Amino acid sequence: MKARSFSYVRPTTITEAMAAFAAAGGEASYIAGGQSLVPALALRLQAPDCLIDIAHIAEMAGIARQGEWLRLGALTRHVDAHDDPLIAACAPLLRLAAPHVAHPAIRNRGTLGGSVALADPASEFPAMMLAMGAEMEIAGPDGSRRVPADAFFQDLYQTAIEPGELLVAFHIPVAKPHHRCAFDELARRRGDYAIVGCGMMLAIPEGAVTEARIAFLSVGPTPLRARTTEAVLTGSRLDQAVIRQAQTALADDLDPADDGHVPAAMRLHLARVLLGRLLERLGGCVAEAA
């Protein structure tokens, strides 16, 4: 199928982009990398009157450290999440997750803003924003605001972004030297969406975990934090007994549904396997460092 015909505008400022959206009476879509939107247009799952190409808005680009925060423009591409040295130093979890997102051609065009604004619960980057405690900068008609990741993902494909608003940037707390992070996912084939995925950031200053943030993807309508499991880990050393306790606690955090492909019990089992592997990996890092 082909997309329905549409008009096309290419604003260079956020103000112009939002004005174009208003002028289209809401019958418009923003397009960034187009890696999700273009297939949706071709299948006529979406048929806007107007496409507003936001890829040339300078305010939405750039990667910069601002004190204890890393500011990532929403137009930062997936490939930069892997290749950029500042991201590797300040937000290493993004680098670990990036190779698991789709294929190189998609990673060259797709933006972090597009991935997080879309909020597919099977996507890697939205869950990593949760694990890193990122804040999303959103521009609306009354100015801009920052929304913590914990309040950003609201339901299936629903976020704190209102129609016509733009996700402008991510503000990510800069990882400290004592932070350890890990990411992995279980998928049928490399490059496929994951059956279950997990990213974590643990603060381990002197052998014991003082802070834990763990986020799962593909286990519910939104990316999910495993708060009970985080509480089990906090104050503990990552030995086998604690890892087993954390795996048991995960049942209080995740309540996956049967989806016709993977039974709920199997998805929870796979999430526990993944959690155990990642914690063992980080436990090994701590032992090596000691």
Ligand SMILES: Cc1cc2nc3c(=O)[nH]c(=O)nc-3n(C[C@H](O)[C@H](O)[C@H](O)COP(=O)(O)OP(=O)(O)OC[C@H]3O[C@@H](n4cnc5c(N)ncnc54)[C@H](O)[C@@H]3O)c2cc1C
């Ligand atoms: C074959 C294939 C495999 C894929 N595999 C994966 C995978 O394994 N993991 C994964 O996470 N993704 C995967 N994807 C999806 C893809 O990587 C991302 O969803 C995509 O890159 C999103 O970014 P984009 O810039 O291309 O967004 P676009 O397609 O341009 O836009 C996506 C949506 O977000 C909105 N939007 C974009 N930017 C903004 C903004 N700044 N503010 C507000 N709204 C905005 C658009 O209006 C649109 O609704 C796959 C895609 C394909 C085609």
